[in-house]
Structures are given as structure tokens and as C-alpha cells.
Amino acid sequence: MSIDPALAFRGTSLTFANGTRALHDVDLEVRPGEFVSLVGPSGCGKSTMLRLAAGFETATDGSVEVGAGRLGYVFQEATLLPWRTVARNVELPAELAGVPKAERREAARDAIERVGLAAFAKHRPSQLSGGMRMRASIARALTMRPELFLFDEPFGALDEITRQHLNAEVGNLFARDGFAGVFVTHSVPESVFMSTRVVVLRGQPGEVAADLPVPFPFPRDPELRYTAEFAALASEVSAALRGAEQEVPA
Numbered sequence: 635m636s637i638d639p640a641l642a643f644r645g646t647s648l649t650f651a652n653g654t655r656a657l658h659d660v661d662l663e664v665r666p667g668e669f670v671s672l673v674g675p676s677g678c679g680k681s682t683m684l685r686l687a688a689g690f691e692t693a694t695d696g697s698v699e700v701g702a703g704r705l706g707y708v709f710q711e712a713t714l715l716p717w718r719t720v721a722r723n724v725e726l727p728a729e730l731a732g733v734p735k736a737e738r739r740e741a742a743r744d745a746i747e748r749v750g751l752a753a754f755a756k757h758r759p760s761q762l763s764g765g766m767r768m769r770a771s772i773a774r775a776l777t778m779r780p781e782l783f784l785f786d787e788p789f790g791a792l793d794e795i796t797r798q799h800l801n802a803e804v805g806n807l808f809a810r811d812g813f814a815g816v817f818v819t820h821s822v823p824e825s826v827f828m829s830t831r832v833v834v835l836r837g838q839p840g841e842v843a844a845d846l847p848v849p850f851p852f853p854r855d856p857e858l859r860y861t862a863e864f865a866a867l868a869s870e871v872s873a874a875l876r877g878a879e880q881e882v883p884a
């Protein structure tokens with residue numbers, strides 16, 4: 635018996651009201667237990683795909699199906715409220731959803747613990763590093779126990795070491811919780827390290843140019859990055875990306 639996809643784009647196209655064609659006839663399924671990275675040239679529609687999955691945009695042709703389930707969304711910016719502590723920021727989605735106080739405090743405590751921020755729960759965002767703010771943002775999404783977890787280039791502004799730590803931590807969360815993940819990035823090594831599949835898009839309008847499985851088991855050791863198998867796959871993704879960037883837009 636096949637499992638229903640957590641997310642499916644079926645012949646999906648989106649043209650914005652101003653005439654910009656962002657996506658053209660995209661077919662992509664993400665199943666529970668898959669972590670799919672989207673890479674592609676700037677403007678090829680990666681963020682638009684996440685916004686469609688979250689219901690912030692509507693397809694102009696084809697459909698976007700999201701399996702019945704809870705959604706987590708982590709943005710490029712941590713988007714924390716500066717006047718609230720980490721704990722109060724993390725409990726905000728549950729608060730807005732009307733979850734009773736004791737229950738949402740417990741969920742926030744658990745999520746903060748899991749991203750390694752327990753000692754900073756009472757700090758305000760301005761007292762944290764960029765990496766810690768992003769951890770808080772991930773914890774906030776975790777409180778909703780997402781079955782589909784969307785990441786819009788969350789680590790682009792971080793230094794390389796912090797980024798690699800967070801790559802491994804999100805990988806551990808994925809290995810433990812088994813959500814379906816969709817992760818937008820401009821980094822080829824990050825896409826390979828994080829994913830069970832890398833989807834390369836070309837634009838504009840955005841279309842799927844390549845879909846490459848990544849066979850390494852989870853949890854993944856950061857040292858994986860220095861193996862020959864990893865280098866071979868990363869160079870395959872880079873080649874597909876170079877091909878996608880050279881194509882003349884329609």
C-alpha cells in the first residue's frame with residue numbers, strides 16, 4: 635500500500651497578478667520521511683513553492699495538495715518578537731491556537747530543550763547570537779509538532795561553523811520525528827547533507843530540472859562532508875545546477 639504524500643505539486647503553475655510567471659507545470663511529491671532540498675537560480679520560484687505549500691499563495695493552474703497534518707515554517711529571518719523572552723516567543727503559536735497555558739509552557743520547554751537553548755529561555759532575542767535566534771525560531775515551529783516542515787533558506791546569514799551545527803541538529807530532529815521536510819537553500823553541500831533528495835529547479839518560470847536521491851542514512855555525521863561519496867553527489871548537483879543556470883528563459 636502506498637503512503638499518501640505529505641505534499642504534492644501536480645501540474646502546478648503560478649503567474650502573479652503583475653504577469654510574472656513564477657512556476658510552470660511543476661510535478662513533485664514529498665512523502666512522509668523524505669527531506670527534500672530545493673536548489674536553483676535566484677528567482678526560479680523556490681520560496682513560491684513553500685508559500686504555495688503553506689497556503690499563502692494559490693496556484694493559477696494545477697494543484698497543490700497538503701496531507702492532512704500540522705505545518706511548521708521557518709523563515710530566512712528568525713522573526714522573533716523583541717519584547718518577549720525566548721520561552722514566550724516559542725509558545726506564541728500555541729497561544730494563538732488557544733492551547734491552555736500549562737500545556738503550551740510544557741511544549742515550549744520541551745522544544746527549547748531539544749534545540750539546546752534551555753539556559754537561554756528567559757533571554758530576549760537581542761541577547762542571543764544569530765544562530766541561537768534561529769534555534770529559537772526552529773523551537774517555535776517544533777511546538778506545533780509539524781508533519782510537514784518547511785524551511786526557507788534559514789541558515790544563509792550564519793557563519794559556516796554555526797550553519798554546519800544547525801544542519802546536523804535539524805538532521806537529528808528529522809531522524810527522531812520523521813516529519814516530511816522541504817528545505818530551500820543556495821548551498822550545494824548543505825542540500826546534500828540535509829536531504830534524502832535534492833530537487834534542482836530552473837527558471838523562469840520555475841520547472842524541475844533534476845531530482846537526485848541522496849542515499850546516506852540518518853543521523854548523519856558532519857564528517858560525511860569529507861567523504862568521496864559525498865563529493866561525488868555534490869558535484870552531480872552542481873552540474874545539474876550549472877545546466878539549469880545556463881538555460882535561456884522561456
Ligand SMILES: Nc1ncnc2c1ncn2[C@@H]1O[C@H](COP(=O)(O)OP(=O)(O)OP(=O)(O)O)[C@@H](O)[C@H]1O
Nearest residue numbers: 650652654655656675676677678679680681682683
Ligand atoms: N508577490 C509577488 N508578486 C509578483 N512577483 C513575485 C511575487 N513574489 C515573487 N515574485 C517573483 O516570482 C519569481 C519567483 O520568486 P521566488 O521568491 O519564489 O524565487 P526564489 O527562487 O525563492 O528566489 P531567491 O533564490 O532569490 O530567494 C521571481 O521572479 C519573483 O520576483
